[in-house]
Amino acid sequence: MKIQIKLSREESEAFKNFTETIKPPDTDFDIFAKSVFFMGVEYMNIKLASAVREYTKSHKEELAASGVDVERILDYKDPNIEIVE
Numbered sequence: 001m002k003i004q005i006k007l008s009r010e011e012s013e014a015f016k017n018f019t020e021t022i023k024p025p026d027t028d029f030d031i032f033a034k035s036v037f038f039m040g041v042e043y044m045n046i047k048l049a050s051a052v053r054e055y056t057k058s059h060k061e062e063l064a065a066s067g068v069d070v071e072r073i074l075d076y077k078d079p080n081i082e083i084v085e
Helices: 009-022 028-060 060-065 070-075
Strands: none
Touching: 009 028, 028 060, 028 070, 060 070
């Protein structure tokens, strides 16, 4: 699969500067770009899990009344995701 992201001129320049500053010299650009992409996806997953948890906390009764296993959601621990409260 190939993913293309259209960046504005400013975004493109910022990414170029970021890459030149952060990318290890012995790392291929494509590998580095994939790493940055997947780190962003992981960050979004963590934020989403946190948002679901917060929503569940604030709507416990409503969700439980509709059949949602609220305690399972609140007690779930994914070893790959750390939710900081």
